Amino acid sequence: MATYDFLFSSLGLEKWCAEDTSDTPLSMVDLLKKTKGTEAQPDSIWELPFPSMDAFHESCASFPQSRDLTKGLEQGFLDIKDNLSVVLDPLTQPLSWFLDGALYAILNTPWWIVIPLLLAVVFVVTKSWKLVVFVGLSLALLAFIDYYEYAMQTLAIIFVCAFLCVLFGVPIGIAMSRSDMMQRLTIPVLDMLQTLPPFVYLIPLIFLFSVTESKLYGIAIILYAIVPVIRLTNLGIRLVDKDVIEAADAFGMTSRQKLYKVQIPLALPNIMAGVNQTIMMSLAMVVIASLVSAPGLGVLVLQGIRNLELGVGLVAGLGIVILAVILDRVTKASLARINAAQKQ
Amino acid sequence: MDRNIKISIRNLYKIFGPTPEIALTHVQQGMGKAELLEKHNHVLGLQDINVDVHEGEITVIMGLSGSGKSTLIRHLNRLIEPTAGEIEIDGEDVLRFDENKLRKLRRERMSMVFQKFALLPHKTVLENAGMALLVRGYAVQDFEAEAKKWLARVGLEGNENQYPHQLSGGMQQRVGLARALASNSPIMLMDEAFSALDPLIRSDMQDLLLELQGELEKTIVFITHDLDEALKLADHLVILKEGYVVQQGEPQDILMHPNDPYIIDFISDINRARVLRVRSVMEETTEAPESCDGDISERDNLESVIAMSEGDTNHTYRVMREGKQVGVLDMKELVKALVPTDAAEGNERTRY
Numbered sequence: 001m002a003t004y005d006f007l008f009s010s011l012g013l014e015k016w017c018a019e020d021t022s023d024t025p026l027s028m029v030d031l032l033k034k035t036k037g038t039e040a041q042p043d044s045i046w047e048l049p050f051p052s053m054d055a056f057h058e059s060c061a062s063f064p065q066s067r068d069l070t071k072g073l074e075q076g077f078l079d080i081k082d083n084l085s086v087v088l089d090p091l092t093q094p095l096s097w098f099l100d101g102a103l104y105a106i107l108n109t110p111w112w113i114v115i116p117l118l119l120a121v122v123f124v125v126t127k128s129w130k131l132v133v134f135v136g137l138s139l140a141l142l143a144f145i146d147y148y149e150y151a152m153q154t155l156a157i158i159f160v161c162a163f164l165c166v167l168f169g170v171p172i173g174i175a176m177s178r179s180d181m182m183q184r185l186t187i188p189v190l191d192m193l194q195t196l197p198p199f200v201y202l203i204p205l206i207f208l209f210s211v212t213e214s215k216l217y218g219i220a221i222i223l224y225a226i227v228p229v230i231r232l233t234n235l236g237i238r239l240v241d242k243d244v245i246e247a248a249d250a251f252g253m254t255s256r257q258k259l260y261k262v263q264i265p266l267a268l269p270n271i272m273a274g275v276n277q278t279i280m281m282s283l284a285m286v287v288i289a290s291l292v293s294a295p296g297l298g299v300l301v302l303q304g305i306r307n308l309e310l311g312v313g314l315v316a317g318l319g320i321v322i323l324a325v326i327l328d329r330v331t332k333a334s335l336a337r338i339n340a341a342q343k344q
Numbered sequence: 345m346d347r348n349i350k351i352s353i354r355n356l357y358k359i360f361g362p363t364p365e366i367a368l369t370h371v372q373q374g375m376g377k378a379e380l381l382e383k384h385n386h387v388l389g390l391q392d393i394n395v396d397v398h399e400g401e402i403t404v405i406m407g408l409s410g411s412g413k414s415t416l417i418r419h420l421n422r423l424i425e426p427t428a429g430e431i432e433i434d435g436e437d438v439l440r441f442d443e444n445k446l447r448k449l450r451r452e453r454m455s456m457v458f459q460k461f462a463l464l465p466h467k468t469v470l471e472n473a474g475m476a477l478l479v480r481g482y483a484v485q486d487f488e489a490e491a492k493k494w495l496a497r498v499g500l501e502g503n504e505n506q507y508p509h510q511l512s513g514g515m516q517q518r519v520g521l522a523r524a525l526a527s528n529s530p531i532m533l534m535d536e537a538f539s540a541l542d543p544l545i546r547s548d549m550q551d552l553l554l555e556l557q558g559e560l561e562k563t564i565v566f567i568t569h570d571l572d573e574a575l576k577l578a579d580h581l582v583i584l585k586e587g588y589v590v591q592q593g594e595p596q597d598i599l600m601h602p603n604d605p606y607i608i609d610f611i612s613d614i615n616r617a618r619v620l621r622v623r624s625v626m627e628e629t630t631e632a633p634e635s636c637d638g639d640i641s642e643r644d645n646l647e648s649v650i651a652m653s654e655g656d657t658n659h660t661y662r663v664m665r666e667g668k669q670v671g672v673l674d675m676k677e678l679v680k681a682l683v684p685t686d687a688a689e690g691n692e693r694t695r696y
Contacts, residue, residue: 247462250421251479251527252450261478265466341466341507 002058003049017060081207088208092215099214102156111148115139126333138322147319154296154323158282161218165226165278173233194227198288217289224285228277236270237263269339276331283324350563351397351420356429358415361386364427377586389415391588400561406574407584413567417533421454422446451480455524459536461516463508470504472519476527494522514545534566550576571610575619583607596624612684617647625681626663626671633660633672642670646678
């Protein structure tokens with residue numbers, strides 16, 4: 001006897017319930033009950049179970065258990081997986097090429113070319129010698145403790161992913177800013193991407209793609225890091241001074257002229273703030289993505305956890321901090337340059 | 345004063361709200377602004393506006409905030425769409441214009457100066473001044489000379505390569521003015537263009553505008569809430585209140601014959617001697633006066649005549665236009681004209 005027997009008998013469903021009682025797998029609770037040989041007697045109102053799937057299943061064997069739900073979901077995913085892969089595989093293949101290409105290039109170029117090149121990029125975007133010296137010393141430190149290769153792998157992945165985030169994120173943000181409908185549809189997706197725990201991204205991706213392919217972690221990083229650049233592009237364009245937009249209209253600008261000559265330039269400080277956030281989030285995700293074979297400093301952190309190598313884990317963590325500080329300072333400095341050029 | 349009508353506004357209505365068409369029928373049946381807001385939750389912006397803007401004149405639209413003047417000026421280039429009515433520019437119905445024609449109108453035949461300047465903060469002064477030409481597709485080097493010319497004309501020589509935020513408010517609005525002038529459009533819309541400036545600079549800008557207008561003879565629609573500014577600039581004055589036209593006409597005429605307590609209230613605070621001109625108070629005659637203490641121009645204001653007479657009310661002056669006598673001004677008549685209207689016509693002001 002179970003609590004909700006009366007429900008099924010009053011509905012006249014006893015026959016349907018009795019149809020297959022045999023092959024459902026036993027749960028731990030059932031097993032315990034069997035071994036104890038006693039059945040719980042929930043006659044007190046205090047022990048009334050919530051009318052859940054499992055509670056109904058106890059009264060009626062044909063009623064599905066909650067683990068049938070998760071199993072069904074899994075089965076469904078596995079069933080569409082092959083068809084989905086046919087579409088997604090070729091679409092995402094360039095990502096693998098970009099990532100592999102970037103990793104190959106940065107590792108096969110000698111350090112005395114890569115480091116000056118990076119310093120030159122820093123100087124071009126920030127115009128600050130102080131930062132160039134700081135970045136140079138940080139990279140030298142990483143190289144000196146023989147973490148150069150790992151750090152460069154992490155940087156290469158971040159560059160590719162952040163670039164793709166901007167490439168897709170800015171147009172999506174622009175589309176959102178131009179249509180309220182688009183904004184209403186996109187915001188729930190962005191909210192979900194932002195609140196979903198980073199590990200959860202990896203689960204469906206592991207099913208869809210092979211773990212040996214680099215696009216697996218590439219997609220995980222992009223999905224996680226693209227949100228701020230979309231949000232801040234949208235916000236930046238919507239925050240452009242209404243008076244200036246009105247002036248642009250009054251002088252007969254087309255909407256394309258308005259976008260390229262007024263809205264995007266004026267939204268640039270916000271867009272750059274989004275790029276800064278995107279880069280920082282890619283760095284966070286590239287460490288987690290080492291679980292699915294992303295190379296770089298994350299691998300060392302993982303090794304530290306797995307093998308309880310405290311020193312390796314800590315030094316790799318410190319290396320990530322150094323990279324984070326470099327990336328943050330450089331993007332913030334270029335952001336400050338843009339802000340200075342167009343304060344109102 | 346027989347100039348062509350450049351812009352003609354006929355029976356213009358604007359109602360803000362979700363179903364303006366339904367609200368319009370209520371308004372046309374005589375429902376007022378307050379009742380419409382209360383019963384139907386629609387805001388009556390403009391109500392049955394009929395204004396003719398003549399070519400080459402400054403038409404000033406004046407009213408307090410909320411009177412609909414900024415809404416009205418934005419109808420002229422359709423930044424705001426009307427609920428009902430007609431707007432004709434050079435005889436063409438603007439409301440029938442498609443997107444391309446409307447853009448062409450905004451690019452070539454109209455320019456606008458804004459209260460908050462609305463310059464592009466990321467462009468130099470030169471690029472801002474040439475914005476209208478930039479929009480038409482010219483490159484910077486093509487319009488550089490033109491933009492420089494107008495910047496120099498408004499007194500900004502040497503500031504071409506600065507950014508707007510490096511300039512003071514008055515200078516920024518000079519850029520705004522140069523931007524409108526450089527578009528070379530016959531019509532200029534000025535939305536409270538000088539309201540954000542401090543009084544001395546505002547006065548300078550008004551003088552600059554009048555000086556430029558003497559040369560260029562544009563058709564200017566000027567919005568203001570400041571009566572002194574309106575009287576200084578206007579060839580034709582339109583006074584708006586709660587979305588309808590209370591009175592319109594020659595400013596001197598409105599001053600001498602206000603037809604609404606609202607206007608009396610407005611004009612009771614101004615310095616009448618400074619804004620009234622000799623031609624509005626003189627006696628029109630070509631006969632020479634018996635005793636003449638001097639000649640004055642019909643355009644002189646009364647303040648200058650009082651200064652000339654040194655306060656002696658026994659003087660009489662001949663009023664001249666282009667070297668010929670057109671009237672006679674007795675100082676006693678002048679003093680009568682200075683009596684504020686509300687005192688003369690019962691104390692209407694107490695109603696407010």
